[in-house]
Amino acid sequence: MSEDILAPVLEVDNLHKWFDVSKPPLQRLIERLPRQTLKAVDGVSFRIERGTTFALVGESGCGKSTVAQAVAGLHKPTRGAILFEGIDRDLPRPDGSRPELQMIFQDPFASLNPRWRVRDIIAEPLRVHRLTRSRAETRAAVAELLEQVRLSPADGEKYPHEFSGGQRQRISIARALANKPKFLVCDEPTSALDVSVQAQILNLMKRLQRELGLTYLLISHNLAVIYHMADELGVMYLGRLVETGPAREIFNRPRHPYTQLLLDTIPDISLDRPHRTFLKGEVPSPIAPPPGCTFHPRCPHANDRCRTEPPRLESFGGVKVACHAVGEGRIVPAVREWRPAARRTPVRRVSPVARPA
Amino acid sequence: MSAPDVDTTRGFLGRTRDIFARMGRHDLWLSFRSKPVVIVAAIVAGVLILSALAAPLIAPHDPYDMASVSLLYAELPPAWVDGGDPAFPLGTDLQGRDMLSTILYGSRTSILVGAAAVALSLVLGVAAGLVAGYGGGVVDSVLMRIADIQLTFPAILIALLFDGVVSAIFSHGSSDQYALLVIILAIGVSNWVLFARVVRSSTLVEKGKDYVKAARVTGVSSLAILLKHILPNTLGPVLVIATINLALAILGEATLSFLGVGLPPTQPSLGTLIRIGNEYLFSGAWWMTIFPGVTLILLVLSVNLLGDWLRDALNPKLR
Incomplete structure (x- = not known):
């Protein structure tokens, strides 16, 4: 057990996920079109230590959800491997077991079968893995799970539509916890919820992590959520990690120009940052990504090398950054002055929409 | 609770x-208890179906028994009209058969053919739709192209073709024996496409939803996902189509009988009664077509209402 604690729960090694988005074969033949691949994830590596939260952040279409679904087993990697407790998650295991891993989805209105009672929804993992021996035992387990997410055992008799978004998300957390997983993949768990409910769900997740020793892979585009939750952070752009390391370090000293611009977009009520630069332009198409560093069309620091040679992740004081300009010392880390008063505020009172500091 | x-x-x-x-x-x-229309529909459908099933017990005459049929009593109007005979409450047809009895026996055949044919197309169509929608790829393409090809022919033509082929196989004079089975198969096979299309499209919608992904992450088998998660969520429209299809199947049987490939004339069905009676409507013998027609309308309408209610009642969101 002692060496288990140090070993990473999840290791993603050079993950590629390409989708074939070619036109139908006949049309391709007639119009002489080439095959097209969408490189949703193009070489992503990271590891997650037990009991910690690793967050992936990025704009829409950067591949963060594809990483989450590949980790959860919903996509088979095109190349690369996902090791769960040292074993490739996509290889069949001799004892027939499955990775002890569950997923929480973004839309709580689509993630619960509308025709099932809540008690049946939560009991499904128990039934599939035969974790309870009798009906009474299942009922007791479901009641316990409902209480764990601060719902009443009587709620088990109801149908999903009788609940609010936040309550439904609690139900899907209860379902995810039913077969006692060690690892939860959380794909935008709060982005479909009202602001007032987001904090409740995040705090519930934090409490469960503390009590059950869970490890999280958190996907979000909401920097405030990530500031609140993440230990480690990976910033994704067009299917690649551009910066990864301890979350606080990245928030306080963003090195990659994309990270800097991303953090600049956080609204600031006090308006004491007059030099905010906004991220201009759109994410290029992942079907035909720009050559060199894929960020160069939007980057204020791009030069000829950036336009031809793709940068690799290199270490800079505990953080890994993929940027020629950072490597050559052309940009210095932007030091952010996060509000000390906000940092002293107890975590549970930080509203996830407020500036994350 | x-x-x-x-x-x-x-x-x-x-x-x-x-x-x-x-x-x-x-x-x-x-x-059910809170909806008077549904209760009335259930009573009407229940009475019609039960009396059809119990036709040999409750019918005043036996229309199959040629000995009891007399041309003397042909074309009698209903009992309450001048010239009516109280022995024939709804009048008689051309051969002097009692209308009430023929309707009772006729709805027996119609209900049997309709229900069995719809059940057959439902099973075929739902299975094909689920497999095509969930499997995708080549399976989907093959199944849907077959459906497309079948859609280019009118359903009645498919039924005729099927009927012809099967009758040719059983041509040794015993085709009357198999007539009922053949017509059920013919109508059932000609109507599966609608079910398959509807089920396939809702399967495509449902399989992309997060609750299906959640089940996959949990390790639920594909078969269990199809049957326990996707199937119940696609059945709503299927129930309604099934009730409408019941009417279509009954009419299809009438059409086939009219074309001479359906049931033999000795075996009356509502469809044949309406068609035969229709020819004498303008000669004043209105009862020959009106009474079987009203029976058919009541049957189809009450079944449709029940289907509509069942769809809503099985949808937890409307409960």
Whole structure:
């Protein structure tokens, strides 16, 4: 057990996920079109230590959800491997077991079968893995799970539509916890919820992590959520990690120009940052990504090398950054002055929409 | 409102009473009780179906018994009209058969053919739709192209073709024996496409939803996902199509009988009664076509209303 604690729960090694988005074969033949691949994830590596939260952040279409679904087993990697407790998650295991891993989805209105009672929804993992021996035992387990997410055992008799978004998300957390997983993949768990409910769900997740020793892979585009939750952070752009390391370090000293611009977009009520630069332009198409560093069309620091040679992740004081300009010392880390008063505020009172500091 | 478990310590009677008590509190029953239209529809459908099933017991005459049929009594109007005979409450047809009895026997055939044909197309169509929608790829393409090809022909033509092929196989004079089975198969096979299309499209919608992904992450098998998650969520429109299709199947049987490939004339069905009676409508013998027609309308309408209600009652969001 002692060496288990140090070993990473999840290791993603050079993950590629390409989708074939070619036109139908006949049309391709007639119009002489080439095959097209969408490189949703193009070489992503990271590891997650037990009991910690690793967050992936990025704009829409950067591949963060594809990483989450590949980790959860919903996509088979095109190349690369996902090791769960040292074993490739996509290889069949001799004892027939499955990775002890569950997923929480973004839309709580689509993630619960509308025709099932809540008690049946939560009991499904128990039934599939035969974790309870009798009906009474299942009922007791479901009641316990409902209480764990601060719902009443009587709620088990109801149908999903009788609940609010936040309550439904609690139900899907209860379902995810039913077969006692060690690892939860959380794909935008709060982005479909009202602001007032987001904090409740995040705090519930934090409490469960503390009590059950869970490890999280958190996907979000909401920097405030990530500031609140993440230990480690990976910033994704067009299917690649551009910066990864301890979350606080990245928030306080963003090195990659994309990270800097991303953090600049956080609204600031006090308006004491007059030099905010906004991220201009759109994410290029992942079907035909720009050559060199894929960020160069939007980057204020791009030069000829950036336009031809793709940068690799290199270490800079505990953080890994993929940027020629950072490597050559052309940009210095932007030091952010996060509000000390906000940092002293107890975590549970930080509203996830407020500036994350 | 969790129902108490059946108490096994009490005797058989006590247990039976418990089961009925649980049924009495079931959502479906509560929803049924609160809707007068549905209750009326259920009573009408129930009376029609039961009386059709019990035709040999309750019919005043036996239309198959040629000995009891006399041309003397041909074309008598209903009993309450001048010239009517109280022995024939709804009048008689051309051969002097009692209309009430022929309707009772006729709806027996119609209900049997309609229900069996719809059940057959439902099973075929739902299975094909689920497999095509969930499997995708080549399976989907092949199944849907077959459906497309079949759609280019009118359903009645498919039924005719099927009927012709099967009759040719059983051509040794015994085709009357198999007529009922053949017509059920012919109508059933010609109507599966609609079910398949509807089920396939809702399967495509449902399989992309997160609850299916959640089941996959949990390790639920594909078959269990199809049957327990996707199928119940696609059945709503299927029930409604099934009730409409019941009417279509009954009419299809009438058309086939009209074309001479359906049931033999000795075996009356509502469709044949309406068609034959229709030819004498303008000669004043209105009862020959009106009464079977009204029976058919009542049957189809009440079944449709029940189907509509069942769809809503089985949808937890509308409960």
